[in-house]
Amino acid sequence: xxxxxxxxxxxxxxxxxxxxxxxxxxxxDVIAGYTVYADLVRAxxxxxxxxxxxxxxxxxxxxxxxxxxxxGKTTAVICSGDAGIYGMAGLLxxxxxxxxxxxxxxxxxxxxxxxxxxxxGAPLMHDFAVISLSDAxxxxxxxxxxxxxxxxxxxxxxxxxxxxKKRPGYLKRACQILLEYLPAxxxxxxxxxxxxxxxxxxxxSLAQLAQTAADMFTTVFIGNRTTRQIGGKMVTPRGYQTxxxxxxxxx
Amino acid sequence: xxxxxxxxxxxxxxxxxxxxxxxxxxxxDVIAGYTVYADLVRAxxxxxxxxxxxxxxxxxxxxxxxxxxxxGKTTAVICSGDAGIYGMAGLLxxxxxxxxxxxxxxxxxxxxxxxxxxxxGAPLMHDFAVISLSDAxxxxxxxxxxxxxxxxxxxxxxxxxxxxKKRPGYLKRACQILLEYLPAxxxxxxxxxxxxxxxxxxxxSLAQLAQTAADMFTTVFIGNRTTRQIGGKMVTPRGYQTxxxxxxxxx
Numbered sequence: 001x002x003x004x005x006x007x008x009x010x011x012x013x014x015x016x017x018x019x020x021x022x023x024x025x026x027x028x029d030v031i032a033g034y035t036v037y038a039d040l041v042r043a044x045x046x047x048x049x050x051x052x053x054x055x056x057x058x059x060x061x062x063x064x065x066x067x068x069x070x071x072g073k074t075t076a077v078i079c080s081g082d083a084g085i086y087g088m089a090g091l092l093x094x095x096x097x098x099x100x101x102x103x104x105x106x107x108x109x110x111x112x113x114x115x116x117x118x119x120x121g122a123p124l125m126h127d128f129a130v131i132s133l134s135d136a137x138x139x140x141x142x143x144x145x146x147x148x149x150x151x152x153x154x155x156x157x158x159x160x161x162x163x164x165k166k167r168p169g170y171l172k173r174a175c176q177i178l179l180e181y182l183p184a185x186x187x188x189x190x191x192x193x194x195x196x197x198x199x200x201x202x203x204x205s206l207a208q209l210a211q212t213a214a215d216m217f218t219t220v221f222i223g224n225r226t227t228r229q230i231g232g233k234m235v236t237p238r239g240y241q242t243x244x245x246x247x248x249x250x251x
Numbered sequence: 252x253x254x255x256x257x258x259x260x261x262x263x264x265x266x267x268x269x270x271x272x273x274x275x276x277x278x279x280d281v282i283a284g285y286t287v288y289a290d291l292v293r294a295x296x297x298x299x300x301x302x303x304x305x306x307x308x309x310x311x312x313x314x315x316x317x318x319x320x321x322x323g324k325t326t327a328v329i330c331s332g333d334a335g336i337y338g339m340a341g342l343l344x345x346x347x348x349x350x351x352x353x354x355x356x357x358x359x360x361x362x363x364x365x366x367x368x369x370x371x372g373a374p375l376m377h378d379f380a381v382i383s384l385s386d387a388x389x390x391x392x393x394x395x396x397x398x399x400x401x402x403x404x405x406x407x408x409x410x411x412x413x414x415x416k417k418r419p420g421y422l423k424r425a426c427q428i429l430l431e432y433l434p435a436x437x438x439x440x441x442x443x444x445x446x447x448x449x450x451x452x453x454x455x456s457l458a459q460l461a462q463t464a465a466d467m468f469t470t471v472f473i474g475n476r477t478t479r480q481i482g483g484k485m486v487t488p489r490g491y492q493t494x495x496x497x498x499x500x501x502x
Contacts, residue, residue: 006373008365008369010269013271014270015269015270015271015274016269016270016271016359017269017270018261018266018267018268018269018361019265019266019267019268019270020264020266020267023266082361082365082368082369083369083373084365084368084369084373084374084375084376085365085368085375085376086376086489087376089368089369089372089373089376090372090373090376090486090487090488090489091376091489092373093372093373093481093482093484093486094481094486094488094489096481096482097481097482104482106368106369106370106372106373107369108267108361108365108366108368108369109361109365110269110333110359110360110361111362111365114259114333114335114336114359114360114362115359117333117335117336117340117357117359118259118333118334118335118340118357118358118359119357121340121341121344121357122257122334122335122340122341122343122344122357123335124335124336124381125335125336125337125338125340125341125342126389127380127381127382127383127389127394127397128380128381129378129379129380129381129401129406130375130378130379130380130381131378131406132378136490137489137490138377138378138490142404142405143378145404145405146378146404146405146406148404149400149401149403149404149406150380150400150401150404150406152400153393153396153397153399153400153401154393154396154397155380155382155397155400155401230344230345230347230348231344231347231348231355233344235341235344235345236341237341237345238337238341238342238345238388239387239388239389
């Protein structure tokens, strides 16, 4: 069978990789991924053939994986967190028409938004927006428009790719925009190296966040006006109509 | 130890529950949850003490779990999907000051947004908003404000709790608002009973979605102007600046 799995391996700890993802890797002859992620699974799957490509070569990596599957090798493209959130699933689908006969299956994973939120407390208990601050593939004016839209509608924000060596100061830039809508004391949180060595969290105000550096291993959370600190954690109450008996649980 | 775990068990299939979540349940003396979710784990953990409460009694359930932990029983409160997205993590933290000495640990899980996206293809490859259509705890005008904000900023939308027996027609209402901003042919998707018996997906236009009924077991995805169908799947290209070599991958 000519199959490519797009596998979300979770934030980094094998403990947070689903059995479904593990099985997909076990079934694969070839594992393709960014070098750092490949190293996260190599210990558990030492005998696989690996296709590792550096950062910013995702299209090459996906083409190699699709070609590998077309040649008859079941191939897994691994993504940290979830395969469908700023991961490789979309690119594989985009390229798939060039590789007829190759079947794609996306295996979801625990993404940084939920894993980071769990470490911080419960910041995402209300409607939220996930926005990447990377303007590599998205014009900054659109990113800024989305930041303004989310903040003005009182959505909690979860920021991926807050900044990088190539993009210093992007988090500060975003915070300065958000400070037009949100109080300086808005409760915010940062989760770094989630599920990996050196995992750390920090809870701080939006004003403090604007003065704090981040990196590509950091996920940033910005609360809304209801978010507060409880027991040193970042918590957004689940409802606006407190006291009201009804609930907004999914079921 | 007086401990409460808020455990995201994933969409429903044991295959999508992380080892971390499974271990938390194994370590627990008591498992508390909505009856339907308790039944999802009972087969694997038959010997636990169960606290099951009906829908809309989340506060009671969390209080019972916190009291159980205070009495010395390690207790897991289970949530479908992730514990921190419309789950019980926030409520446990909100109530925790009334139960001194009880430690809370949130265990993240695969949420319906990522699991549903994986089934549909790759709809969430760009910035997106997660919004619940339940107005049980949130005024409808705020939900409407968020729908307008997300659509006007070209964010992809993932809708939880689209409607229920008590809230018929809410999805149609939301679609009619979104049709003010998005073309009728906007690619949308529905994922139902994700990871459970009767799992199904549907890809349709926003105009068709406005005429389609949903329920509390359905997660709805609404694309942006770049979202399209590829190989019968719902795919949002990862970048706006196609052809540009740089990538927006998380690393």
